[in-house]
Amino acid sequence: MKNIPGIPSLEAVDLQCTRGERTLFDGLGFTLRGGELLRISGANGSGKTSLLRIACGLLEPTRGEVRWAGENIRRLQEEFWRRLVYVGHANAIKDDLTAAENLHVACTLAGVRAQPARIGEALARLGLAGCENLPARVLSQGQRRRVALARLALSDAVPLWILDEPFAALDAAAVERVQDLITEHVSRGAAVILTTHLEARIAATLRIDLEAN
Amino acid sequence: MSINWFKYSSPQTFFPLAGKLALGFSVLALLACSVGLYLGFFVAPTDAQQGESYRIIFIHVPAAWMSMFLYVVMAFWAGLGLAFNTRLSGMMASAIAPTGALFTFIALWTGSFWGKPTWGTWWVWDARLTSELILLFLYFGFMALQAAIDDPRRADKAGAVLALVGVVNIPIIYFSVKWWNTLHQGASVSLTRSPSMAATMLTAMLIMTFGFWFYGIAAVLLRARCIMLERERLSDWAAEYAKGTA
Amino acid sequence: MMAALRCVIYRDLLLAVRRGSDVLTVLLFFVIVVSLFPLGVGPDPTLLRTIAPGVIWVAALLASMLALNRMFASDHADGALEQMLLGATPLGMTVGAKVVAHWLVSGLPLVLISPVLALQFDFPRELLGVLVLSLVLGTPVLSLIGAIGAALTLGLRGAGALLSLLVLPLYVPVLIIGAGAAEAAASGLPGHAQLLLLGALLIFAGAFAPWAAAVALRISVE
Numbered sequence: 001m002k003n004i005p006g007i008p009s010l011e012a013v014d015l016q017c018t019r020g021e022r023t024l025f026d027g028l029g030f031t032l033r034g035g036e037l038l039r040i041s042g043a044n045g046s047g048k049t050s051l052l053r054i055a056c057g058l059l060e061p062t063r064g065e066v067r068w069a070g071e072n073i074r075r076l077q078e079e080f081w082r083r084l085v086y087v088g089h090a091n092a093i094k095d096d097l098t099a100a101e102n103l104h105v106a107c108t109l110a111g112v113r114a115q116p117a118r119i120g121e122a123l124a125r126l127g128l129a130g131c132e133n134l135p136a137r138v139l140s141q142g143q144r145r146r147v148a149l150a151r152l153a154l155s156d157a158v159p160l161w162i163l164d165e166p167f168a169a170l171d172a173a174a175v176e177r178v179q180d181l182i183t184e185h186v187s188r189g190a191a192v193i194l195t196t197h198l199e200a201r202i203a204a205t206l207r208i209d210l211e212a213n
Numbered sequence: 214m215s216i217n218w219f220k221y222s223s224p225q226t227f228f229p230l231a232g233k234l235a236l237g238f239s240v241l242a243l244l245a246c247s248v249g250l251y252l253g254f255f256v257a258p259t260d261a262q263q264g265e266s267y268r269i270i271f272i273h274v275p276a277a278w279m280s281m282f283l284y285v286v287m288a289f290w291a292g293l294g295l296a297f298n299t300r301l302s303g304m305m306a307s308a309i310a311p312t313g314a315l316f317t318f319i320a321l322w323t324g325s326f327w328g329k330p331t332w333g334t335w336w337v338w339d340a341r342l343t344s345e346l347i348l349l350f351l352y353f354g355f356m357a358l359q360a361a362i363d364d365p366r367r368a369d370k371a372g373a374v375l376a377l378v379g380v381v382n383i384p385i386i387y388f389s390v391k392w393w394n395t396l397h398q399g400a401s402v403s404l405t406r407s408p409s410m411a412a413t414m415l416t417a418m419l420i421m422t423f424g425f426w427f428y429g430i431a432a433v434l435l436r437a438r439c440i441m442l443e444r445e446r447l448s449d450w451a452a453e454y455a456k457g458t459a
Numbered sequence: 460m461m462a463a464l465r466c467v468i469y470r471d472l473l474l475a476v477r478r479g480s481d482v483l484t485v486l487l488f489f490v491i492v493v494s495l496f497p498l499g500v501g502p503d504p505t506l507l508r509t510i511a512p513g514v515i516w517v518a519a520l521l522a523s524m525l526a527l528n529r530m531f532a533s534d535h536a537d538g539a540l541e542q543m544l545l546g547a548t549p550l551g552m553t554v555g556a557k558v559v560a561h562w563l564v565s566g567l568p569l570v571l572i573s574p575v576l577a578l579q580f581d582f583p584r585e586l587l588g589v590l591v592l593s594l595v596l597g598t599p600v601l602s603l604i605g606a607i608g609a610a611l612t613l614g615l616r617g618a619g620a621l622l623s624l625l626v627l628p629l630y631v632p633v634l635i636i637g638a639g640a641a642e643a644a645a646s647g648l649p650g651h652a653q654l655l656l657l658g659a660l661l662i663f664a665g666a667f668a669p670w671a672a673a674v675a676l677r678i679s680v681e
């Protein structure tokens with residue numbers, strides 16, 4: 001398990017997010033360094049997903065900015081996104097492709113080299129051994145979520161993981177596996193941001209509760 | 214003297230200024246149009262070839278010029294809003310579109326009125342008229358896109374992309390239509406072959422252009438005020454304004 | 460980066476093949492629309508011969524537009540589009556790759572079947588080359604311009620009709636020049652000027668449309 005050399009910090013400065021007429025949060029800031037895990041909690045509709053999308057660079061905040069190594073991520077674009085894995089609510093899984101094909105596409109688009117052997121290993125790590133050549137259409141919700149999360153097993157060199165409800169639709173065994181992946185990654189010196197309802201046994205270094213804000 | 218360009222870049226400060234400007238330009242527009250129409254319809258001499266019916270060009274040509282000019286201005290404001298993420302620029306672009314569409318429609322309609330007595334048909338596939346028709350579709354497209362998007366910020370930005378793509382395409386569209394027109398028509402039966410301009414005719418047309426321009430500014434500013442009130446209705450200044458005029 | 464772009468094209472083609480129906484729908488629409496015209500204007504061979512290039516071009520344009528929604532909609536629905544926005548390759552290039560795949564599925568079949576349809580109109584055999592070449596150069600431009608429209612109207616209600624309104628005015632130059640090529644050839648002039656112009660439009664659109672569509676995608680996904 002290789003360690004990721006000192007990674008730059010992800011800084012959120014004075015973020016304000018307004019969707020429609022509601023201001024979801026205002027004046028929000030945090031600094032996330034390597035080896036830290038940020039957990040964002042709050043009720044449905046409190047802006048957790050919006051905050052994650054702002055942190056990724058998908059959504060532009062109405063005020064404030066997010067910086068990676070001191071530079072605005074919207075200016076860095078691909079440079080930042082190469083150092084990021086984002087697993088959102090949607091699985092980004094194509095029904096007509098097999099699990100292995102889906103994973104291969106996801107990795108190639110992210111710039112991660114993925115040989116077939118490693119793909120098989122990653123799927124096995126998430127408990128999907130034997131499902132590699134099944135079209136995603138026949139997989140259950142939980143299995144599809146695991147195919148989406150299998151990317152993480154191939155992303156040990158990626159310094160920042162941003163995960164939106166990673167444990168949704170997973171059974172207890174799968175939750176364990178994913179928690180292991182995340183804990184390992186943090187101990188490698190990487191940074192992880194996640195939202196979850198579950199009282200995970202992963203120790204969060206930082207917590208942001210959007211309802212309190 | 215240093216001009217604070219950004220003083221009026223927020224809806225709150227621009228709102229009262231827009232009101233005063235709109236009033237001023239409305240008066241000027243009324244004056245200019247009255248003078249222009251009088252010159253055009255009563256003073257300018259009868260045309261040797263087309264008789265009295267040519268007088269419609271005093272409305273047709275200025276309207277056509279304004280329709281094209283306003284599209285470029287709209288694209289400019291929209292582009293500014295996209296580049297600098299300013300709210301007011303997007304509002305101005307949205308305010309311009311209906312007035313631009315109106316002028317395009319007037320140009321088309323008056324072109325039709327010109328065609329009937331002159332060439333016997335209500336519509337001629339003349340290069341300029343056809344380009345105006347496509348311009349009308351471009352305006353409608355812009356308005357339809359903005360109407361279909363609920364989030365005003367996304368609407369502004371999407372409209373900006375469309376307006377910029379449109380403005381780049383307008384020369385291409387115009388030249389391709391012109392080429393198509395010359396290829397398909399033997400004799401140049403053209404609405405655009407305007408009668409040789411007597412000085413009064415030219416003056417009248419220029420005055421009408423200014424009249425339309427001033428009207429355009431006034432209408433756009435008034436519409437922009439409505440848009441500002443609507444978008445900022447939850448802010449303090451809008452609430453106070455509403456109370457003040459209630 | 461080339462690996463990622465090849466992957467995007469391969470993926471889209473694979474999906475189209477496994478779905479199957481998409482290619483056929485567009486093709487059938489094209490054939491049906493072309494067949495409607497003689498039914499509408501009468502079977503007079505001289506008339507049909509004159510209108511053949513225009514009819515085929517308009518039908519290709521409409522069929523191409525029908526397929527545009529597909530470009531980004533399904534990726535948007537299952538979250539794959541977001542991943543492309545966060546990908547390691549510049550979004551403009553990814554969009555370019557998607558347009559290539561889209562053209563291979565929705566544009567190329569039209570081009571390949573056009574000679575058969577032209578013969579239905581008794582279009583002279585010697586001039587088929589110009590017609591097909593004009594479509595080969597023109598249909599990618601339609602896909603490129605259409606990509607911008609598809610990106611702008613992503614996820615909106617009534618997206619299909621709105622897309623047509625946005626995109627058709629921009630299609631007009633391509634239609635005029637494209638149909639003009641075969642028409643010129645039919646009147647005895649070489650259609651070279653139009654074909655060269657189409658080529659220029661293709662290069663221009665190829666250079667700028669993917670980037671405009673990329674900007675539009677980021678706006679639409681927010």
